[in-house]
Amino acid sequence: MNKGYIQYEELFSYTKKVLEKLGYPNAQADITAWTLVEADARGVPSHGVSRLPFYESNIKSGFVVPKEEPEIVYETPLSLVVDGHNGVGPHIAKFSMTRAIEKAKNAGAGFAAVRNSSHFGMAALWAEMAPAQGYIGMAFTNTRICSIVTFGRERILGTNPICFAIPTSGKTPFVLDMATTTTAHGKVEVYERHKKPMPIGWCVDENGKDTSDVIAFQNLYRTSRFGGHLFLGGAGEELGGHKGYGLGLFVDLMCAGLSMGTWSRDTFTKTGGCAVANFFGAIRTDLFGNASEIAQHVEWILQEVRQSAKSEGHDRIYIHGEKELEKRVESLATGVPLDEVEWKMLDEYAAKFGFEKISTGRI
Amino acid sequence: MNKGYIQYEELFSYTKKVLEKLGYPNAQADITAWTLVEADARGVPSHGVSRLPFYESNIKSGFVVPKEEPEIVYETPLSLVVDGHNGVGPHIAKFSMTRAIEKAKNAGAGFAAVRNSSHFGMAALWAEMAPAQGYIGMAFTNTRICSIVTFGRERILGTNPICFAIPTSGKTPFVLDMATTTTAHGKVEVYERHKKPMPIGWCVDENGKDTSDVIAFQNLYRTSRFGGHLFLGGAGEELGGHKGYGLGLFVDLMCAGLSMGTWSRDTFTKTGGCAVANFFGAIRTDLFGNASEIAQHVEWILQEVRQSAKSEGHDRIYIHGEKELEKRVESLATGVPLDEVEWKMLDEYAAKFGFEKISTGRI
Numbered sequence: 001m002n003k004g005y006i007q008y009e010e011l012f013s014y015t016k017k018v019l020e021k022l023g024y025p026n027a028q029a030d031i032t033a034w035t036l037v038e039a040d041a042r043g044v045p046s047h048g049v050s051r052l053p054f055y056e057s058n059i060k061s062g063f064v065v066p067k068e069e070p071e072i073v074y075e076t077p078l079s080l081v082v083d084g085h086n087g088v089g090p091h092i093a094k095f096s097m098t099r100a101i102e103k104a105k106n107a108g109a110g111f112a113a114v115r116n117s118s119h120f121g122m123a124a125l126w127a128e129m130a131p132a133q134g135y136i137g138m139a140f141t142n143t144r145i146c147s148i149v150t151f152g153r154e155r156i157l158g159t160n161p162i163c164f165a166i167p168t169s170g171k172t173p174f175v176l177d178m179a180t181t182t183t184a185h186g187k188v189e190v191y192e193r194h195k196k197p198m199p200i201g202w203c204v205d206e207n208g209k210d211t212s213d214v215i216a217f218q219n220l221y222r223t224s225r226f227g228g229h230l231f232l233g234g235a236g237e238e239l240g241g242h243k244g245y246g247l248g249l250f251v252d253l254m255c256a257g258l259s260m261g262t263w264s265r266d267t268f269t270k271t272g273g274c275a276v277a278n279f280f281g282a283i284r285t286d287l288f289g290n291a292s293e294i295a296q297h298v299e300w301i302l303q304e305v306r307q308s309a310k311s312e313g314h315d316r317i318y319i320h321g322e323k324e325l326e327k328r329v330e331s332l333a334t335g336v337p338l339d340e341v342e343w344k345m346l347d348e349y350a351a352k353f354g355f356e357k358i359s360t361g362r363i
Numbered sequence: 364m365n366k367g368y369i370q371y372e373e374l375f376s377y378t379k380k381v382l383e384k385l386g387y388p389n390a391q392a393d394i395t396a397w398t399l400v401e402a403d404a405r406g407v408p409s410h411g412v413s414r415l416p417f418y419e420s421n422i423k424s425g426f427v428v429p430k431e432e433p434e435i436v437y438e439t440p441l442s443l444v445v446d447g448h449n450g451v452g453p454h455i456a457k458f459s460m461t462r463a464i465e466k467a468k469n470a471g472a473g474f475a476a477v478r479n480s481s482h483f484g485m486a487a488l489w490a491e492m493a494p495a496q497g498y499i500g501m502a503f504t505n506t507r508i509c510s511i512v513t514f515g516r517e518r519i520l521g522t523n524p525i526c527f528a529i530p531t532s533g534k535t536p537f538v539l540d541m542a543t544t545t546t547a548h549g550k551v552e553v554y555e556r557h558k559k560p561m562p563i564g565w566c567v568d569e570n571g572k573d574t575s576d577v578i579a580f581q582n583l584y585r586t587s588r589f590g591g592h593l594f595l596g597g598a599g600e601e602l603g604g605h606k607g608y609g610l611g612l613f614v615d616l617m618c619a620g621l622s623m624g625t626w627s628r629d630t631f632t633k634t635g636g637c638a639v640a641n642f643f644g645a646i647r648t649d650l651f652g653n654a655s656e657i658a659q660h661v662e663w664i665l666q667e668v669r670q671s672a673k674s675e676g677h678d679r680i681y682i683h684g685e686k687e688l689e690k691r692v693e694s695l696a697t698g699v700p701l702d703e704v705e706w707k708m709l710d711e712y713a714a715k716f717g718f719e720k721i722s723t724g725r726i
Contacts, residue, residue: 111646151680151681152674166616178606233595249668250537253665258651259651288621288623289623301615305512308515309515310515317515
């Protein structure tokens with residue numbers, strides 16, 4: 001695969017232009033383009049510009065209505081409930097998390113439950129708005145169905161990521177941004193392209209049994225509602241699959257439950273739209289004493305973890321979030337990496353909308 | 364194994380009597396006995412009366428000083444920081460969670476960060492104090508070291524459980540109470556007794572490599588600081604081990620970080636005592652609208668999950684917490700189950716302290 005690099009700003013303005021052509025108003029296009037380019041810059045291409053065709057198809061299906069604005073339907077000094085009216089996910093996420101942080105600034109903690117949103121990109125982008133203010137951040141979302149609960153066989157939950165972000169006195173905050181499922185569907189597709197058996201613990205078949213047969217699994221996944229992704233810990237209880245399932249369900253209850261919104265199973269319907277639900281939170285660390293001393297204590301713990309003994313064949317222990325933020329620094333210096341498929345997709349949008357192909361930014 | 368049953372009240376009063384003989388003041392003995400008997404009644408014997416010798420040895424080692432009272436060292440309308448002075452864990456947990464809930468009652472949300480506590484028993488017991496008031500509850504704790512971080516080989520974190528509890532309109536709240544490690548050490552000991560190979564994904568050896576050799580592992584575990592338990596998702600990243608490690612580390616940062624306390628690695632030392640750290644939280648659900656409608660919506664989602672299609676060989680999908688609370692109902696009706704080892708231990712305390720052996724309560 002030819003891998004090319006493109007300047008961050010160039011990719012951003014091109015992506016924004018495409019989104020505007022897809023019907024995104026300026027503010028929505030701006031925040032969404034930022035979300036996508038940040039993901040590519042951080043080495044998380046599953047949430048990068050490769051999502052553009054998915055966003056386009058969501059509009060065509062009537063799942064997302066880009067011009068809709070989020071509405072606050074309930075509010076207290078510590079909290080708000082937002083109806084996103086199936087507008088643009090990153091726009092709704094920024095709106096909601098900004099207000100949760102304002103409430104934390106005034107009251108000590110702030111929480112937002114959101115219904116009727118759409119794909120908001122990397123959860124980390126919203127959670128880490130809190131440590132940027134010195135606060136603890138949370139961002140959860142339910143998603144389109146893909147996963148199987150313990151002792152189940154029907155896809156009823158999503159990847160349901162949770163993200164917790166904690167301020168440190170070091171270079172980067174602690175940012176745990178994780179799908180509660182074992183792996184992303186993109187990784188299954190890689191195994192499909194290479195016709196390689198998948199690891200046991202990723203997926204189960206239509207009977208809820210472990211499977212490594214990626215071809216059979218993908219056929220099933222495309223044509224039936226049975227078989228799907230496993231939560232962290234895999235099938236059954238021996239490796240803790242019931243715990244991963246619990247985390248995924250917790251996310252749905254915090255998002256759809258508190259917002260009186262739609263749970264994963266019922267998202268993406270003709271009548272209801274995307275209708276994904278989110279939960280955001282911000283908690284001031286000076287609720288617990290001197291914020292700067294706490295940040296130093298947190299960083300000291302992380303430093304001790306980094307310096308602990310490494311396993312055979314490894315010379316580094318990572319703290320959550322630092323890999324992505326180091327990659328971002330690299331991408332800003334040397335360009336954002338895009339693969340052949342992504343270039344092709346971007347060039348096709350140029351042809352479709354009568355743009356110049358990106359050229360100046362190609363590195 | 365002869366399994367016997369004992370009346371709940373009988374086991375409670377006997378356990379309390381033992382704790383008083385071990386030096387626990389009345390209030391500390393009362394809440395600790397309740398904690399232990401509740402665990403046995405709920406079918407979680409790892410946190411039941413079998414802990415008595417562990418509690419005794421903690422006192423003898425000077426890790427726990429039963430008469431110490433928790434002290435509030437910092438406080439805001441939403442939060443408190445507690446120094447437990449290495450007193451009795453359940454006593455400190457009840458003290459802290461009670462105050463977090465009071466703060467939630469008055470302010471909407473309440474949080475407690477605790478340092479210098481000791482083993483507090485099942486996390487669920489503290490988190491579920493919140494749904495009993497209609498609130499969301501959280502209880503996290505770090506623990507004595509046992510676990511290995513991704514790409515590490517040295518035990519530096521604990522089992523670091525997290526518990527989230529959410530009120531429902533059904534018979535039981537949603538209570539996710541999970542060690543962030545894959546499995547409890549008690550399960551490793553069962554494999555050791557039966558000389559059976561452990562499942563891959565539970566533990567790694569001194570080089571940080573997967574192992575199923577339970578005998579070699581246990582020798583290592585008893586004599587060195589290398590090799591130990593894996594977090595949910597196992598070794599490496601393929602099955603998401605970095606996510607489980609992230610959850611375990613998150614717990615340590617919320618507990619030890621926010622309380623300026625001791626992180627897992629440095630707990631249980633001659634100079635510092637047990638010094639485990641906790642985090643408790645309570646959030647009112649009426650921050651998000653009508654609490655009763657929200658509880659009904661949550662219960663409806665759970666009901667849909669219960670009724671979804673089952674995998675081959677299974678006829679029930681569990682919601683987190685219901686297995687334990689159903690077992691509790693059974694134990695209250697027919698007695699709390701104790702195994703031979705537990706009976707023997709209880710009888711030995713009778714001999715040691717000159718009590719009557721339990722007899723009336725044996726069913």
